[in-house]
Amino acid sequence: MKQGEFVAIIGPSGCGKSTLLKIIAGLDTEYQGSVLLNEQPITRPSIEKGFIFQEHRLFPWLTVEKNIAADLSLRKPEVRKNVDEVIELVKLTGFEKAYPKQLSGGMSQRVAIARALMRRPQVLLLDEPFGALDAFTRKHMQETLLDIWSKNKMSMVLVTHDIDEAIFLADRVVVMGAKPGIVKQLIPIHLSHPRTPTDTSFHDYRRRILNALNDHEEVVELSYSI
Structure with a gap:
C-alpha cells in the first residue's frame, strides 16, 4: 500500500479477511511469508497500528x-x-x-x-466496523470515516461484506476467495469523492467485483506490503 491509501478487503465468510487484519496488526504470528510496515517486519502489536472491531468494546x-x-x-x-x-x-x-x-x-x-x-497510528485497521448499524447510521458513519481519512491521510485497511461500502470508500478493493483463502483480484477504484451509488460508473465497479467474487476473474499472485 502507498502511504495514505484506503484499501478495502471483500470476500465470502471464512476466506481469511479478519485473519489478514490480525496478521497486519501483529496479533497473529502463525503464518508463512512477511508483512512489513516502513520496511520493517511486523511481529507484534504496536501504537503504529490502530484496530477497530465490529463491536465498539x-x-x-x-x-x-x-x-x-x-x-x-x-x-x-x-x-x-x-x-x-x-x-x-x-x-x-x-x-x-x-x-x-x-x-x-x-x-x-x-x-x-x-x-x-x-x-x-500510521495504519488504521477496520474489521467490519459498521456491520451492526442500521442503513442510515451506516451511511453517516461511512461519510465520517471518509472525512477523518481526508483530514489525516493515514493508511486504512477495511474488511467488509458490503460491495457498495468498499466502492464508496476505497482507493483499491482486494477481492478474496475461499477454500483456500486467496487474493483473486486487486481492483483500483478510479472515482472521485463524493461517490454516488446510483452512478453508472459505480454500477460498473459493482458488477466487476461481483464477477470476481463469482469466479469470473483470474486469480492473481501478489506481493502485498504496507
Whole structure:
C-alpha cells in the first residue's frame, strides 16, 4: 500500500479477511511469508497500528473521554489536548461526560474510532466496523470515516461484506476467495469523492467485483506490503 491509501478487503465468510487484519496488526504470528510496515517486519502489536472491531468494546463504567484516553491520564495536558482533538474529529463534542449506555450504536462506534486515533497510528485497521448499524447510521458513519481519512491521510485497511461500502470508500478493493483463502483480484477504484451509488460508473465497479467474487476473474499472485 502507498502511504495514505484506503484499501478495502471483500470476500465470502471464512476466506481469511479478519485473519489478514490480525496478521497486519501483529496479533497473529502463525503464518508463512512477511508483512512489513516502513520496511520493517511486523511481529507484534504496536501504537503504529490502530484496530477497530465490529463491536465498539467500550468500558461501560467510563465516560466517553475516559474511554478514549483508556490507560492515559486526562490530567496530563498533552493527553487532554489529544482527546479533545479526536472528539471534535469524530463529531462527539458535547458528549464527553456521557456513558456508553447513553449513546446510540453509531455514537459508540465513533468513540471506538476516536480511541483508535488517539495514538496517531500510521495504519488504521477496520474489521467490519459498521456491520451492526442500521442503513442510515451506516451511511453517516461511512461519510465520517471518509472525512477523518481526508483530514489525516493515514493508511486504512477495511474488511467488509458490503460491495457498495468498499466502492464508496476505497482507493483499491482486494477481492478474496475461499477454500483456500486467496487474493483473486486487486481492483483500483478510479472515482472521485463524493461517490454516488446510483452512478453508472459505480454500477460498473459493482458488477466487476461481483464477477470476481463469482469466479469470473483470474486469480492473481501478489506481493502485498504496507
